[in-house]
Amino acid sequence: MDKILVTSALIYANGPVHIGHVAGAYLPADIFVRFHRLLGSDIIFVSGTDEHGAPVSIKAEKEGKTPRELVNFYHDQIDKSFAGLNISFDNFSGTARPYHHKISQKFFKALLDKDFVVQKSGQQFYCEHDQRFLADRYVEGVCPFCSADGARGDQCDSCGKLINSIELKEPKCKICGKTPIIKETSHWYLELPKFENMLKEWLTTKSYWKDNVINFIMGWLNDGLIERAITRDIDWGIPLPLPDTEGKVLYVWFDAPIGYISSTVEWADKIGEPEKWKDYWFDPDCKLIHFIGKDNIPFHAMIWPAVLMEQNDPYILPYDIPANEYLNIEGSKVSTSRNYAIWVDEYLKYFNGELLRYVLAANAPETRDADFTWQDFQVRINNELANILGNLANRVFTFSIKFFAGEITKPLSLSVATQTALSEAQAIITEIEACYRNYRVRKTTSLIMDIARIGNRYFDERAPWKAVKTDKSHASETLYLCLELLRMLSIVMSPILPVKMLQLRKMMNLDDEMSWKYIPRDKTVYYISNIETLFTKITDEQIDEQIQLLEKVQPETAPLVHKPEIEYDDFMKMELRIVKVLQAEKVKKSKKLLKLMVKIGSETREIVSGISLSYSPEDLIGKKVVMLINLKPRQIMGITSQGMILAAADKDNNLSLITPMQDIDDGSEVS
RNA sequence: GGCGGCAUAGCUCAGUUGGUUAGAGCAUCGGAAUCAUAAUCCGAGUGUCCGGGGUUCAAGUCCCUGUGCCGCUACCA
Numbered sequence: 001m002d003k004i005l006v007t008s009a010l011i012y013a014n015g016p017v018h019i020g021h022v023a024g025a026y027l028p029a030d031i032f033v034r035f036h037r038l039l040g041s042d043i044i045f046v047s048g049t050d051e052h053g054a055p056v057s058i059k060a061e062k063e064g065k066t067p068r069e070l071v072n073f074y075h076d077q078i079d080k081s082f083a084g085l086n087i088s089f090d091n092f093s094g095t096a097r098p099y100h101h102k103i104s105q106k107f108f109k110a111l112l113d114k115d116f117v118v119q120k121s122g123q124q125f126y127c128e129h130d131q132r133f134l135a136d137r138y139v140e141g142v143c144p145f146c147s148a149d150g151a152r153g154d155q156c157d158s159c160g161k162l163i164n165s166i167e168l169k170e171p172k173c174k175i176c177g178k179t180p181i182i183k184e185t186s187h188w189y190l191e192l193p194k195f196e197n198m199l200k201e202w203l204t205t206k207s208y209w210k211d212n213v214i215n216f217i218m219g220w221l222n223d224g225l226i227e228r229a230i231t232r233d234i235d236w237g238i239p240l241p242l243p244d245t246e247g248k249v250l251y252v253w254f255d256a257p258i259g260y261i262s263s264t265v266e267w268a269d270k271i272g273e274p275e276k277w278k279d280y281w282f283d284p285d286c287k288l289i290h291f292i293g294k295d296n297i298p299f300h301a302m303i304w305p306a307v308l309m310e311q312n313d314p315y316i317l318p319y320d321i322p323a324n325e326y327l328n329i330e331g332s333k334v335s336t337s338r339n340y341a342i343w344v345d346e347y348l349k350y351f352n353g354e355l356l357r358y359v360l361a362a363n364a365p366e367t368r369d370a371d372f373t374w375q376d377f378q379v380r381i382n383n384e385l386a387n388i389l390g391n392l393a394n395r396v397f398t399f400s401i402k403f404f405a406g407e408i409t410k411p412l413s414l415s416v417a418t419q420t421a422l423s424e425a426q427a428i429i430t431e432i433e434a435c436y437r438n439y440r441v442r443k444t445t446s447l448i449m450d451i452a453r454i455g456n457r458y459f460d461e462r463a464p465w466k467a468v469k470t471d472k473s474h475a476s477e478t479l480y481l482c483l484e485l486l487r488m489l490s491i492v493m494s495p496i497l498p499v500k501m502l503q504l505r506k507m508m509n510l511d512d513e514m515s516w517k518y519i520p521r522d523k524t525v526y527y528i529s530n531i532e533t534l535f536t537k538i539t540d541e542q543i544d545e546q547i548q549l550l551e552k553v554q555p556e557t558a559p560l561v562h563k564p565e566i567e568y569d570d571f572m573k574m575e576l577r578i579v580k581v582l583q584a585e586k587v588k589k590s591k592k593l594l595k596l597m598v599k600i601g602s603e604t605r606e607i608v609s610g611i612s613l614s615y616s617p618e619d620l621i622g623k624k625v626v627m628l629i630n631l632k633p634r635q636i637m638g639i640t641s642q643g644m645i646l647a648a649a650d651k652d653n654n655l656s657l658i659t660p661m662q663d664i665d666d667g668s669e670v671s
Numbered sequence: 672g673g674c675g676g677c678a679u680a681g682c683u684c685a686g687u688u689g690g691u692u693a694g695a696g697c698a699u700c701g702g703a704a705u706c707a708u709a710a711u712c713c714g715a716g717u718g719u720c721c722g723g724g725g726u727u728c729a730a731g732u733c734c735c736u737g738u739g740c741c742g743c744u745a746c747c748a
């Protein structure tokens with residue numbers, strides 16, 4: 001018997017769940033787990049919310065809550081969303097709980113004692129007013145690269161560039177708004193280079209992994225690994241288990257995967273067998289399987305195994321990491337910051353969770369990004385679930401009741417047509433089993449529908465509505481086989497539609513106990529009663545409503561971060577002029593840069609501008625734009641840039657050059 | 672610029688280690704049937720498998736190259 005420990009990626013507890021999360025990490029895991037429960041495998045399924053880190057603190061402060069209150073709020077909301085989708089975790093924990101703190105500290109200590117974690121000092125912003133070090137995201141200022149406003153300490157949203165936070169210009173503390181100072185601090189680093197060979201060797205045993213996972217990791221390994229800081233200076237996190245380290249916590253990406261363990265420990269406690277978690281985590285025959293989205297590959301396939309390798313306890317390493325791709329919505333990428341997503345709690349206000357399970361299973365992003373459209377949702381529900389499957393059940397049930405009082409017994413012998421239909425179905429079921437094992441949910445779904453199609457075809461060919469008038473046993477046999485198919489379907493499809501399949505079984509007076517091995521066990525008599533519609537159709541109006549909701553989504557207008565007031569003289573220091581673009585060409589070996597020759601009245605100058613993604617050289621030649629003339633020249637890709645062209649950038653970094661409304665001579669000053 | 676991925680029917684996608692005439696569902700068209708949620712079933716058509724070259728008896732599949740899109744990464748305002 002297989003022993004399996006399944007995890008779904010911990011979800012960040014600063015917002016709700018969207019269907020992309022579900023399609024990538026939760027539904028495939030749940031289907032896999034439910035299938036293995038049918039097989040009788042010894043399997044448990046854990047996950048939880050990732051609750052630490054600066055984004056939680058910042059959001060909590062904005063909403064006037066404590067981090068714990070915020071995290072609890074979202075934990076509950078997320079929990080409800082998963083319940084609405086019938087995701088059957090054995091335990092769904094959170095990383096702010098004592099279990100997790102204890103274990104994470106132990107992990108850190110083990111690595112520290114073995115010198116895989118080392119302390120190093122460096123410089124960081126410190127706010128004297130708030131008396132604490134400021135994590136990257138707690139500092140905002142002017143980007144040192146693009147001079148955009150509102151860049152965070154770790155990254156500038158405007159140019160997308162990663163920033164070494166102390167290089168941020170005009171830094172401001174995000175809590176009090178005051179200017180922080182630079183102060184010496186120290187952090188602990190995970191020495192990943194020491195793991196390089198071990199990881200490479202380990203990965204060679206993973207030939208059965210999905211290509212996307214292996215390729216991604218080998219790319220990183222071949223580039224060489226670098227040490228990474230695993231501590232931060234904030235107060236919302238797991239304190240370091242060391243003396244004199246007040247204000248230092250473990251960085252989320254270090255502690256998050258440990259959440260799988262602490263969730264298992266919590267589960268063992270809940271069932272009253274506190275040591276039971278070791279049966280999984282310490283058993284070399286237990287298969288540890290992480291379901292994640294592709295953005296999580298480096299952590300799960302590299303850092304996490306490295307951390308596990310050097311523990312004092314005999315932890316198992318991941319057996320498989322079936323990472324899924326992304327789910328787009330109506331052809332566009334999900335963007336949580338722009339609120340372009342289908343949130344599960346919203347979805348559940350309109351439709352049954354089982355319907356989403358079906359559509360996401362049928363269109364799972366297994367090998368590449370998939371596209372979710374509401375129209376496809378409607379077609380799949382109406383055409384496949386309602387018409388093919390639901391209607392098969394309905395026509396068989398109503399017929400049975402109408403002509404046989406709902407009682408159908410097994411015939412003494414089966415005709416050739418019946419045997420053929422049966423063996424076709426059995427062949428498909430064998431295939432389905434293999435697909436479930438290999439996480440091929442998409443294929444599984446279509447195979448299941450094929451069984452229902454066999455039922456419909458067989459029913460039509462046998463025409464029981466005619467036979468019932470002349471040969472009742474012929475009609476009865478037809479119904480019997482269809483009921484058998486429905487019974488098999490109720491088992492085979494239960495990992496995908498657990499609740500609907502129970503509902504189906506109830507109408508057939510079958511009990512809730514299901515097992516894969518029961519599939520071939522035919523019933524001698526069926527009693528049909530209390531039939532109801534399994535799947536109702538979705539109307540065009542309902543779909544239009546959803547599409548409109550999606551289109552209505554307004555970009556969340558983030559609060560503006562203002563710079564300090566300046567004097568008129570400060571402004572007048574800038575020499576802004578209209579210039580005419582004479583020449584423009586792409587800078588070789590660069591993706592974003594254009595080299596421009598511009599005319600400023602009597603002068604011409606050469607400048608480099610990072611606008612290539614929004615403008616091609618032909619767009620620019622002859623155009624008049626605004627330029628900052630007296631910016632200190634700078635060498636960029638071997639070219640001296642003597643100034644800066646002004647352009648506005650939106651959230652997605654689409655650029656728009658500033659041009660004069662009416663034609664005006666180049667060289668004209670702007671003020 | 673480097674690394675990786677993707678490109679197949681009107682749409683969404685399958686195509687296993689190269690091997691008959693490249694498939695499914697949806698949509699479209701024609702027909703059958705009337706038990707059923709107007710549901711079902713049968714039949715039909717549709718393809719420069721992104722372009723170009725190569726290896727092979729044989730290429731959607733392997734190699735090279737070009738184009739387009741995506742991701743990571745580098746330079747960068």
